Amino acid sequence: MQAIVYDEYGPPGVLRVAEVADPVPGDREVLVRAHAAVVSAADATFRAGRPLFSRLFTGLRGPKTKTLGCDFSGEVAAIGPDVTRFAVGDRVIADTGTALGAHAEYVCLPEDGALALAPAGFSHAEAAAVCDGLLTALPFLRDEAALREGQEILVNGASGGVGKAAVQLATYFGARVTGVCSTSKIDLVLSLGADEVIDYTAQDFTRTSRTYDVVFDAAGKSSFSRCKRVLKPGGIYLTTVPSPGILFRTFGPWRSSGRRAAIAFTGLRPASDKAEDLRFLTELAEAGHLKPFIDAVHPLSRAVEAHHRVDTGDKKGTVLLTMEQDPA
Ligand SMILES: NC(=O)c1ccc[n+]([C@@H]2O[C@H](COP(=O)([O-])OP(=O)(O)OC[C@H]3O[C@@H](n4cnc5c(N)ncnc54)[C@H](OP(=O)(O)O)[C@@H]3O)[C@@H](O)[C@H]2O)c1
Numbered sequence: 001m002q003a004i005v006y007d008e009y010g011p012p013g014v015l016r017v018a019e020v021a022d023p024v025p026g027d028r029e030v031l032v033r034a035h036a037a038v039v040s041a042a043d044a045t046f047r048a049g050r051p052l053f054s055r056l057f058t059g060l061r062g063p064k065t066k067t068l069g070c071d072f073s074g075e076v077a078a079i080g081p082d083v084t085r086f087a088v089g090d091r092v093i094a095d096t097g098t099a100l101g102a103h104a105e106y107v108c109l110p111e112d113g114a115l116a117l118a119p120a121g122f123s124h125a126e127a128a129a130v131c132d133g134l135l136t137a138l139p140f141l142r143d144e145a146a147l148r149e150g151q152e153i154l155v156n157g158a159s160g161g162v163g164k165a166a167v168q169l170a171t172y173f174g175a176r177v178t179g180v181c182s183t184s185k186i187d188l189v190l191s192l193g194a195d196e197v198i199d200y201t202a203q204d205f206t207r208t209s210r211t212y213d214v215v216f217d218a219a220g221k222s223s224f225s226r227c228k229r230v231l232k233p234g235g236i237y238l239t240t241v242p243s244p245g246i247l248f249r250t251f252g253p254w255r256s257s258g259r260r261a262a263i264a265f266t267g268l269r270p271a272s273d274k275a276e277d278l279r280f281l282t283e284l285a286e287a288g289h290l291k292p293f294i295d296a297v298h299p300l301s302r303a304v305e306a307h308h309r310v311d312t313g314d315k316k317g318t319v320l321l322t323m324e325q326d327p328a
Contacts, residue, residue: 003104004303004321005066009049012307017300020067023108027080030111032092035124036297037072037102038132039306039319040161042267046100047307053242057098069102069321070267071095071135073118073127083111091118093127093282095135095274097267103303105323114274119285122292129292129318130285131278133165136266137218138277140238141169144264145214149174154205154212154230157219158194159185161318162240164293166218167192172289178212180205188293188316206230214238224249224261237261293317299324 005018025031045051046058046068058064076090086092095114096102109115114135118127141147153170157163158179170177171193179194186197198205206226213235215227220241227237239246242263249261284290295317298306309319 001105002300002323003067003101004069004300006047006063006068007066008062009047009055012047012304012311014047015303015307017303020104023106025078025080025083025108026110027082028111029080029108030076030083030086030092030113030115031078032072032074032094032107032109032115033077034072034074034102034105034107034323036074036128036323037069037321038128038161039103039298039303039310039321040070040132041310042070043068043103044307044310065100067101067104069100069104070097071128071131072102072107073124073131074107074323077106079111085111086115091124091127092116093118093131093278095131095278097271097274103300103321105300110271112275113271114278116275116278116282119282122285124324125294125297125320125322126292127285128320129294130290131281132318133161133163133218134169134281134290135269135274135277136162136240137165137169137216138280139266139269139273140216140240140264141166141173141214144238144262145216145236147173147175147214150176151213152176152178152211152232153214153216154178154180154198154210155194156180156200156205156215156217156222158189158192158197159316160219163216163218164188164192164317165290166216167194168290170216172284175214178205178210184314185316192291192293211235217241228259231259234258235260239263295319297322 006014159181178196179189211232217239224237295315
């Protein structure tokens, strides 16, 4: 089969299409023929090997796992003899977690892995796009923030993969949502369901008089010390990006006037929890609470362009790779 591989950290040009061995499902494994896979900011970070701490996950000297990619959609092509939950032909969404490997034509997952039926009525590209950022945003909002109806949340980086998912989920949970993004993404963030938008190029949200129960820094561009003043007493600042300060506050006994700060590493959660979340995601998508926002779809052979697009930081929606026949 074809897969996108890389042997060293660097710019998108380190990626190439390669012929690799077809994966063979074990007794309790499912072989999925991938149709569309997300190229996320995390994939771009793992490819670049920067910031350097990312190499703790991917390999200090060079990439341990040669094929990137996490969230994807596809169709079950074969099952192991002991598989009972899925059948050949099922349309599925999946997350490969720390195993990565989704930027390929075929992927094997345990049947009790992070795998669920895809939302009905969604194309493969739409199903993959609706997964973008969801398995990160959901545990942050539901588990870390315990976000409730009527609460006020600010999402910094509301136009990104994680932020888009957070705005849609927070709206579903009945919270009042303020999204922070750049000028050209204001309409996108309003269309996700945000009640208000702050353009970070014109206004610093940490300098306003508004306060929030939750500040979710999906982009990791701010800090607890800056956001404290816009948190209500008992409020929480959450960020996706590690720093010594946030690690100390998450895992140490620190508190500040009842205001808290935390980070979570959502990719490291058990696959069974992610599978449950994928099933929830499918329900929400089918009920119209989650919508896919696609920036671009590139054939596997143009993975370098897809990574360039993600590296620009200017995407308006999800960047996808499709494994369907390259019309060119
Ligand atoms: N902790 C975890 O488990 C976990 C899991 C997944 C991802 N992550 C990390 O989460 C981060 C975000 O991922 P993503 O997929 O959402 O990235 P993304 O799709 O590239 O989005 C980045 C966002 O950052 C925003 N941004 C850039 N500069 C900003 C600024 N100065 N102020 C406010 N927002 C700014 C962008 O807004 P504009 O486009 O409007 O400028 C964009 O919405 C990445 O660092 C990723 O590695 C962490």
